[in-house]
Amino acid sequence: MKTSESFIPIYFKLAEDIKQQVFSGKLKPGDMLPTEAQLCSQYGISRMTARQGLKLLVDEGMVESFRGKGSFVAQPKFNQLMLELPDSHFHLQENASVQLLGVDIIPADSTVASVLKLKTNSKVIRIKKLYLTENEPVALDTRYIIYHRRQPVVENEINYAAFPKEVARHTGVALIRNQVTFSAVPLDKNLAQQLGTTEGKPALQIEQLVFGGQEQPLGWSIIICNGEKYRMNAITKTYI
Amino acid sequence: MKTSESFIPIYFKLAEDIKQQVFSGKLKPGDMLPTEAQLCSQYGISRMTARQGLKLLVDEGMVESFRGKGSFVAQPKFNQLMLELPDSHFHLQENASVQLLGVDIIPADSTVASVLKLKTNSKVIRIKKLYLTENEPVALDTRYIIYHRRQPVVENEINYAAFPKEVARHTGVALIRNQVTFSAVPLDKNLAQQLGTTEGKPALQIEQLVFGGQEQPLGWSIIICNGEKYRMNAITKTYI
DNA sequence: CAGTGGTCTAGACCACTTA
DNA sequence: AAGTGGTCTAGACCACTGA
CATH class of the missing domain: 3.40.1410.10 (Chorismate lyase-like)
Known part of the structure; x- marks a missing residue:
């Protein structure tokens, strides 16, 4: 299942989906995201792939992850540009x-x-x-x-x-x-x-x-x- | 083999090693890094782990990867701050x-x-x-x-x-x-x-x-x- | 064509948090 | 003890590059 035509990686799709939920207000800063296990079953993907998607959001500063706790929508930081x-x-x-x-x-x-x-x-x-x-x-x-x-x-x-x-x-x-x-x-x-x-x-x-x-x-x-x-x-x- | 005490992840070590080689001049901008397969056997690690190390360097802007070609030390970019x-x-x-x-x-x-x-x-x-x-x-x-x-x-x-x-x-x-x-x-x-x-x-x-x-x-x-x-x-x- | 990096799987053990 | 994310494995198929 790893490829399809006009290829968009699954992990990218996952990240976009979560972004949309943040932009639409369904997820607000401080809210917890689905756990990695939940994302795996929701999307029917393996954990490494789900993590790859989350990593994108973490790198952008939109999400913060904490071991043992979960992943959360980050507080926006505006002062740096x-x-x-x-x-x-x-x-x-x-x-x-x-x-x-x-x-x-x-x-x-x-x-x-x-x-x-x-x-x-x-x-x-x-x-x-x-x-x-x-x-x-x-x-x-x-x-x-x-x-x-x-x-x-x-x-x-x-x-x-x-x-x-x-x-x-x-x-x-x-x-x-x-x-x-x-x-x-x-x-x-x-x-x-x-x-x-x-x-x-x-x-x-x-x-x-x-x-x-x-x-x-x-x-x-x-x-x-x-x-x-x-x-x-x-x-x-x-x-x- | 995935853990040891005073824990430093292998992928982090790998990234540090490559950084050192860049700072010491052993690797210069434009030079090709070892292929992922080579890094796997050098470090005795699996490919996903090697890629995780390379990803760090790519995110920092120190390395650029090209499908089908290899990974290379990037030209330093100074204009953004x-x-x-x-x-x-x-x-x-x-x-x-x-x-x-x-x-x-x-x-x-x-x-x-x-x-x-x-x-x-x-x-x-x-x-x-x-x-x-x-x-x-x-x-x-x-x-x-x-x-x-x-x-x-x-x-x-x-x-x-x-x-x-x-x-x-x-x-x-x-x-x-x-x-x-x-x-x-x-x-x-x-x-x-x-x-x-x-x-x-x-x-x-x-x-x-x-x-x-x-x-x-x-x-x-x-x-x-x-x-x-x-x-x-x-x-x-x-x-x- | 062989070699490269990009994506993905289905597991595993670990450290940490919370209850 | 159960649940979470962090690390890691040993494979796989793919798209792309260059000889």
Whole structure:
């Protein structure tokens, strides 16, 4: 019985059925689901298959299971959501493009050195990019990566790589943590000019600090987005 | 053989082993993992158990499997990250508090009516809150929820509820999608005054639009954060 | 064609919870 | 003690890939 044409796995069907019951209100947060044994007999399936269906719901956060007790509709969690940073989703948009302004190997000034915990004048790679929509500049991206490997720096790929990935490539370090901070800042004269707007206008600042295994900073990225032209969207994670 | 004391499931061990090989560089993105059959004989386990271990890695995004081809170490994806919105994490912070400015049932003006797809003058619930850090205002939260149930509006809970959850409570609708937009905007005179700053200063605007099952808007929330005092942090999702 | 992962079965023993 | 979910087995057929 395991297959049928226009194939939908049984466990998937089971998960959809339960979802429907939640959406329709037949099952509410806190309610207990049928036991695995009950689902087996209801659907005429084996226990592993029933569990596979439940696992889907558990992974989505819609259901929680407790050994010895049962499976229950979870309380919805709304505060967490997924979002995509501009550095990698930008080139997927219509009318959007990325312009590489420059790649240099420079001595770190005091600010960069302090953030990356380097001595002043240590060598860092600086990459500057401009994001454009309909040929108008909307965001400026400046990245600093500590320099200790001779890697080919300029590639086409560089236009599209997410920052932590880029850091991993250049430093050769694998285990990485990415810390991101959002804030609203006024544009200074210099930035305003590059973004084709005026000083003091609000900008969305997205700062990324990438850490290697021993919590040592490996890279620093600041994206400045013209507040009048750029908005960042996020996707809901949860179901209800 | 399925249990031992200080119990660690075999499938978990298997996943950890593979992770180690990725972190140590023995396996690199793009490399093929041992086939399921190989893992079975290597570990002396059945195929379902091996698959359960691989599933862990697939769920984490570290491994991708392709029918007929094999399982491979995935390219790390860094662009997606989790973040928490201020409306629910605020009260967890040190020195932070929430002040309820008011709850009213008002007729929707043309803006609100348009966003929520209501007729002008339809009744909506408006909730205004002020977020404070060290007794200084840092963010202003205005929420509009369509009114069609008599629910107790003012509760202690309201200070801490995430917006979509609140909407669900008041409208009685279960299936919900939350669409969030971030942008940087200049403060107008009125808002600047409420946040104790001056007109034109940048603010981080977090706009949430909550939809019910048939894509009908149920609630609208705008959080305006003083750019000089508020920053939003996000957590890395991915592994490498 | 042989090899891969995807689905599924019909059992089993276990740890834990509740009564 | 009975019921629950967690782990595990030793098979099976399938769809898909690549030589």
